[in-house]
Amino acid sequence: MHKIYLSLKYGFICVWSMFVVAPFLWALSTSFKDFQSVTSGATYIPWLQFEPTLEGWRVLWESPANGGVDIAEPYLNSIIVTCLASIISIILGTLSAYALSRFTFKAGFIRNNDITFFFISQRIMPPVVLSIPFFIMLGFLGLLDSMVGLIMVYIVLLMPIAVWIMVDFFNKVPREIDETALIDGCNPYQAFFKVVLPNSIPGMIVAGMFCLIFGWTDFFFAFILTFTEVQLLPVRIVALNSSITPWWSLSAAALISVAPLIVVAFIVERFLSKGNLSGALK
Amino acid sequence: MNFRHKHIFLLPGLLVLIGILIFPILFTVRLSLSSWDSFYPGLDFIGLENYIRLFTDDLRFWESFLRLGFLSLTTVFLQYVIGFSLALMVWRDIAFKRFFRVLFLIPMMSTPVIMTVIWKTVFHESLGPVNDFLSLFELTPLWLSNDFLAKITVIIVEVWQWTPFMFLLLLAGLLSLPEEAFLAASIDGAGPIRKFIYVTFPLMAPISIGAIIIRLIEASKIMDTVYVLTSGGPGTSTETSSFYIFIKGLREFQMGYSAALSFTYLVIMIISLTIIAKVLVRVLMKQD
């Protein structure tokens, strides 16, 4: 009985693993193809079924003028925008989360939980709903097609995540530690920075991970709010999805775009195993 | 504790959020009361005409809700079942536990749009590997040109993309459960199935609810997948509410009307999610 259970378990894991890996393998193989190999039907194994070329990969560094795709600049832009927006979101979000966790607010009938709900409910809005007003607003401020404008918009997207995770986290740090810091002579600011914050690093890293993930993978806002000056990676890649779809460079670009976050996946897993994540996510 | 300083902590974040949001929100509401479109740009005032129109004359909008409901509930359900199973399997010691955990997280880390583009090539009806494989059985399903199959394709891609998110939340929850309950169950002679039904699942109830709600919120925004894979098609079979709003607003440039749609959508979503949350709490928390 136990053996059946075990083999079912491993079977399921293997099937799902193959499902997970399949698109990546396909992309990997396709990235080495050229026009011929693609249009003559589905092929998989290089050298056996088709002649591999480095065309797909080479083209990524060529500028569009030479018929290439040049993802270096969008890649860099994505990194800058995502990181800056994440950092700002975490800073502002952590401060607000601390306030919501520790202090009581009352403005009319609005209480702590309502304010927290307000933060988190920003996630309900589909990008579509916000994109038109943002488009007009950024246009008015002259921030369309700029990194600053995009970062502003991303902060709205990412701060709720930071607040959600950090409020939960702070609720788990005993208030008595704050109180002891006050008794030991710290004013509330010092208590926060010297005592609570150093103990919140695991939570902030988790929040940071999620911000990075949701920021890096955004497509819609970048799509609507930038054109030529500033292009982010997802936009550039999807732009290839037009009339003559160069499957090979598409696949290569896709693989490159996933790479940085694999590092994030490792970090998340390490945290999981050390038990820190469980506290932050409840 | 109450200090004057408490405001200094809360306000930067709150003000920035409100500051960036206030204009869009107010503008959307105002816009919804106008008839701005590509023929008559400008903010006139037509009162509730847009709203009346969407409630009486726009079947397509309401159909999109049905599709949205179908798609998001199905994908979240599948993600929950699969994600939970995966979490259970890599929770205790198995071979290569850490490797599998990282592996299962990866789809979530990839950009949905980009992967969807890849999936589009995978499901390509004549040149993609799926149909290549199925042609051995004389089957060539029209993944992207058949109404029903298009929905299935969207579901498959969504499940691939987002199950890791459920997996992560549920695994984190499992890892935080106290050992004692399980030890007690073992002593009482419970096998793995009984342990799950009577110990694991009830203990995970609050976390399950949280994870489901969060995923529902995100799933209802399905946009990237639909946009790239099917563009809402074929016809309107995969047209979700947000995609419909997108078409009306940014393709047909009926800004005023799409603003009214957006606002209605928001209200409906908030109400539905609150109801779903309450129902789930009732159902799952009462199990023990």
Added chain:
Amino acid sequence: MDLVAKGLTLEIEGENHLDDISFGMRKGELYTLLGRTLAGKTTLLKTIAGLITPDSGRLLFEDCDLGGVPVWERNIAMVYQQFINYPHLNVFENVAFPLRQRKVDPAAINRRVMTALSSVGLDGFEGRKIQALSGGQQQRVALARSLAKEAGILLLDEPLVNLDYKLREQLREEFRNIFSSTVASDSILIYSSTDPLEAMQLGGEVIVLDEARVLQQGPGHEIFENPANTRVAEISNDPAMNLMNGTIGDGSIQLGADMALPLPPHFKGLTPGDYIFGLRASDVILADKGISFTVELSEISGSETYLHVAGGAHKFVGLLDMVRNFKAAETVSLSLDVKKIYAFDMAGDLVSSPFGGGR
């Protein structure tokens, strides 16, 4: 008086957390706040610390009104029930934290920290991480931190309650030594506890709190010998003092239809009438020719036995100095030591006590 409280009152959502609390405390003395859970002990400690602001009343330290003084400017130290230390710092830094805040010079910091650690028995622990310490050791670090501060008021909120029994006894011993020797000579020590035995052992003055009110303040033995009312009698004894309604008449104490006791000497002079009588569980003795009671429950504890009995309209608890397993519904013959009996009036106030207190 160096620390004076006048009429401290705090009400939250209709419930009194502090009800007109007043007391006076002197430097260099130890005071125990004795009360049941939720009596207001922690609230009072936090109010003295400044973490809670009362609705009304004043708190004066060395004739200075603490009203507008925020927590971080008060000269206090506090040790909590849950071993609270700074997780991200090692032992030395934990104890040094308040000193660094005050910008004490490094040489002095070093000296004071090492002295404090030494006095709590943690020599050599300076470099250790907090997480690596046991519960008792963590609590000692918390104590060392509060000692190193040399604060004017040292607040301890049931500091030993989360430790195991043996450790509790050991640390209580050490507390007395620590407090009498070191810094404490100049500070006011306020220790809160639910355990009357602990309050007596600590040896200082006891303030009995119940339902947010001060019921009695006085030296430990005074509280023990002459509890001001029935509530104090209940709180300051473990198990609670047995209280029975009865009357004094015909030169005897009538406790019911067929339960009478001779009038003890210290009751002479009491007017006949209805009273509430009190007798400690330890003053109930097994005797051959005593009053008959039915056993309801018996529990052996260490070298003593708790015996719960019922007789007539009364139920009480006896603490017998023996180990014996009584069976439920068994009949026992008990003698109530009238020389140790208390009398309270129907309002609950002390009228006569074996030690000479009362009216």
